[in-house]
Amino acid sequence: MLIFDSGAGGLSFLKIINKRMPNIKYIYILDNEAFPYGNKTELFLIERSIKIINIIKKKYPITIVVIACNTVSTVALSTLRKKFNFPIIGIFPRIKAAEKITKNKIIGLIATKRTINSSYTQNIIYKKSSCNIIKVIGTNKLALIAEKKIRGLKFSKISLANIFKPWNQVQKKPDTIILGCTHFLLLKKEIKKILCTPYIYFIDSTEIPLLQIKKYFAKFNKNQIIQKNIFFYSEYNKELRELLFFLKQYDFYTIQHIIIN
Ligand code: DGL
Numbered sequence: 001m002l003i004f005d006s007g008a009g010g011l012s013f014l015k016i017i018n019k020r021m022p023n024i025k026y027i028y029i030l031d032n033e034a035f036p037y038g039n040k041t042e043l044f045l046i047e048r049s050i051k052i053i054n055i056i057k058k059k060y061p062i063t064i065v066v067i068a069c070n071t072v073s074t075v076a077l078s079t080l081r082k083k084f085n086f087p088i089i090g091i092f093p094r095i096k097a098a099e100k101i102t103k104n105k106i107i108g109l110i111a112t113k114r115t116i117n118s119s120y121t122q123n124i125i126y127k128k129s130s131c132n133i134i135k136v137i138g139t140n141k142l143a144l145i146a147e148k149k150i151r152g153l154k155f156s157k158i159s160l161a162n163i164f165k166p167w168n169q170v171q172k173k174p175d176t177i178i179l180g181c182t183h184f185l186l187l188k189k190e191i192k193k194i195l196c197t198p199y200i201y202f203i204d205s206t207e208i209p210l211l212q213i214k215k216y217f218a219k220f221n222k223n224q225i226i227q228k229n230i231f232f233y234s235e236y237n238k239e240l241r242e243l244l245f246f247l248k249q250y251d252f253y254t255i256q257h258i259i260i261n
Pocket of ligand 1: 005006007009010035036037038039068069070071072112115140143180181182183
């Protein structure tokens with residue numbers, strides 16, 4: 001299984017996959033050279049994903065790809081599925097799930113600007129049930145805060161508060177929040193604190209891709225072609241060095257550089 005993201009978000013999703021399906025072996029691509037994906041064009045993200053899959057496909061027999069990133073999933077998944085003949089699983093903001101849970105009928109959706117502006121997201125917002133209100137925040141700054149948190153670095157509480165200002169300034173805050181970016185899974189505690197409401201339900205949208213992965217491995221009962229977990233990064237820099245300690249909790253056999261161009 002190949003799994004990729006621009007950074008720490010995909011790793012937090014991988015942790016959940018590992019917990020549920022500990023026997024799956026994987027190649028993780030940390031495309032940190034292109035971080036943040038949220039400020040890239042759709043074309044860049046489509047081409048980048050094709051490059052990542054093709055590079056790995058040449059070296060390893062990939063049988064399934066997991067895009068551990070809402071930004072790439074919303075803009076590129078349909079193109080990628082047409083291009084490659086193995087299953088490609090994505091992660092998408094789940095408004096339907098939030099609609100079932102919200103009590104005050106106010107749903108918050110927070111994601112990167114690219115995800116919010118994608119036609120996929122615009123379409124699901126448009127189709128929402130009429131009794132619900134969706135309050136949207138499109139931000140490319142929250143992923144940066146998540147990157148700091150995963151490294152154990154300090155981050156500005158003021159920047160965090162500024163991101164959530166649109167929800168904090170109104171009297172009725174969302175009681176159900178869709179975390180439309182895998183990076184945000186790392187910040188549930190901080191978001192709860194900044195919104196000063198004890199009753200918030202988070203939808204992290206991992207449930208459907210988890211089921212799809214499980215179903216795939218159950219159906220095909222694939223023998224794991226990859227015997228050890230491999231970690232590739234696309235840029236060696238200070239931030240990557242800071243992440244190495246955190247990576248110890250994953251069972252990566254090798255950590256290597258990969259050129260994506
Ligand atoms: N983790 C990604 C997502 O789910 C991308 C964040 C970024 O690189 O901007 O959208």
